Amino acid sequence: MQRIKNKLSTRLMNVCVASLCKAKQLEKAEGVIVDGIGIGLQPDVVTYNTLIAAYCRFVGIDVGYSIIHRMKNAGINPDIITYNSLIAGAARYCLLSKCPDLFDEMFEMSILLDIWSYNTLMNCFFKLGKPDEGYRVFQDILLRDVSVHSATFNILINGRGKDARRFLNELVESGHIPNAITCTTVMKCCFRYRQFEEGFKIFAEMRSKGYTYDAFAYCTVASLLLKTGRITEANEYLGYIITSGFSLNIVSFNTIFNLYCKEGQLDNAYQLLYEAEKGGLESDKYTHAILIDGLCRIGNLQEAQQQLNRMSETGFDSNLVAWNSFINGLCKAGHLDYATQIFESMDVKDSVTYSTIVRGLYKARRFRAASKLLLSCIRGGMKILKSDKRIVIDGLRSCGLTHEARKVQSKIRLAKLLHY
Template sequence: MFCTLSTRLLNICIASFCKARQLQKAEAVIIDGIRLGVLPDVVTYNTLVDAYCRFVGIDAAYSVLHRMREAGISPDVITYNSLIAAATRKCLITRSLEFFNEMFQMGIPPDVWSYNILMHCFFKSGQPEEAYGVFLDIINLSNLSPSPATFNIMINGLCKNGCTHGALKLFRYLQSLGFVPHIVTYNVLINGLCKSGWLGKAMEILEELRESGNMPNAVTYTTIMKCCFRSRSFRSRNGSRNYERGLEIFSEMKSKGYTFDAFAYCTVVGALVRRGRIEEASDYMKQMMRKGIALDIVSYNTLINLYCREGNLEATYKLLDEMEERGLECDKYTHTILIDGLCKAGNIEAACRHLEYMNMMGSGSNLVAINCVIDGLCKAGEIDKAMKMFKTIKLKDSFTYSSMVLNLCRAGRFHTASKLLLSCLRGGMGILRSARKAVLDGLRSSGFTGEARKLKSKIRLAQILRY
């Protein structure tokens, strides 16, 4: 009895050190325990294997197995599950299979979690067919039964690999066999449907969840709400309806008394800002702060975006000072939001200075911020400065070209815009259809119909060569 208690205490100490990432101290505890006559067991070494997998590496973890055998302790299924999981986290499918096969060679029968982890590894590696094969193995093995986690991994993996229809069919098939899904399964499916843009189906599953007697939780509501606000265009009829749905979901969350985190509020505020409903966004942000929800970097970025849209630059700079006092470092989104806000407020000089400051601080290239400044310069009538900046930057994307082409057309410089358009297409880069149309329409309206016709042919040729 004394030995059992001592070994248990030894394992508790080792687990504590491993959790704190102090693996050397954990190793020292094992040595001291052996010296005192308290021998480690398989749990001791499994704890160590898992810690090495998470914090050091797979090879270091695998080397523990040799020490286990020297101590007369045989690895078990938990040992190998830790190794397979570590290989899965790094998408090392070959290594996962090696560990899985080694279990068979050692005479250790895999459990359902061994198959679950391997199935997840195949999905992560973009091999849904092989993952489905593992799923069938679980179904066909007489000594194993799939768990709810098995079904969740299958549904999630199918959705993430573009097989959303297959995930929904599997869900329905499992229900026909008598499987009663819990809230986690519903959330996995709803998340997959939302990420695939199947909002209508996601709403159907949400209604089905309500009718099943299971109550949607904060994760369910936030997932649906985010999908509603992700509509491509709030101006379209569907986009406007989805937007209102999102607000309804948020109101339902509030009425049911769910505890909100910053993410839920920021999702709503971000959507309101994009729609131009600044006052409502401001009210929600005040609600969040009144509830005492701690502001993280995402919350600060949302607030900065809100104040910039309001034109309240004084409040924006106060927020930046507050972030610095709290030890939060501005990320690229923070800088981009600030630069975009300065441009929209017409303060182009300040935006350019902040862009230079970013470069001096070594924040790296921020193409989105550069695009904002170029567009801001053009809208301020300083198109030559914008062109100069455009020529100096090495990295450009389709938005950089599209913005420059559109602004050149607005300035009536259609020939320059056409040359820039062709250089973009010949470089193998796409450009917005609105930019192409603006150049062609501009040339025609200026009386250069022949040049417009030639440009259209060159655009077609460039597109053919590209594809």
């Protein structure tokens, strides 16, 4: 009965330690353990694993690793969870070279690796530029008959890079049937290395074999088709997303809508918006911002301003992204005075708003005005782009205003010291 009571008390102590660790109150968590030992409670492997995970997450792997000595002094052996926490911490702090050493310790202590241990080790070898070692880890997984997770294949495919398609074929030949997630990863790998045709081919093959893809996969393919000028095929895939019963929320819709607007396909964008609203999907302020940006890209500033007015009339909050797009469109079209007028009337501005006007003034060779605006941005507590500072200083120097350029540079440095 006393043993059961002690076990329940240790479990309660572990709950307290876990709660404090989650709240980053590590000193208090340590205090709970000390107090528990003081009244006769013995920490177990769960207690120490909780501490190790917290130290590795919030402090560093060295502190986390030091807990192992306390475990051994208390007669408690580390387990797979102990080492997986340390390995995850090493990966988090980019100390990948420590991972092989931790695995060596696991082998010496006869701790059996699980799939997550193997995945982390394999990923470390690839990131360290040792693909052959990473591939040997994968072979060890197969030889030891460890249950393979889809993440295993994804790590291996990303490590193999340009050989992604060949790996997919090897996978099928070895009797491992890839799922939709694996195939999508292979496809994205091909796109990353600009092997567009190969990526499209993989997608088409898997689709013909009945693989079920989500809306994200179709959006990925459609985006690349639009960027490579294959508009008809892109429309086909985007149309399929709408008509095939995918659960399309406003975030997914805005993603597709943005693809059309960025590529200047405004007619298709309006048609898509009509179809979506007819189906009961309500547009939000981001939908309108995307449309305004698309209109500005093609130079239709009149319609863009009308759309801004509609946003106000329909009760949407002022959208800074939309106004920034409109100001940028005005500057590019040479309507700098109007852009400046709108800028001055805005209650809310961000660093993008300032940067847009600064660059507009620079292009109009109004360098003094640009420098004053840049300084007001910094004094307002906003960060500026290094390129904005450079073009303003260079602009002043190009006009022979070298002394003034130095003064502006000093003022910028002083303003940064006062406000950052």
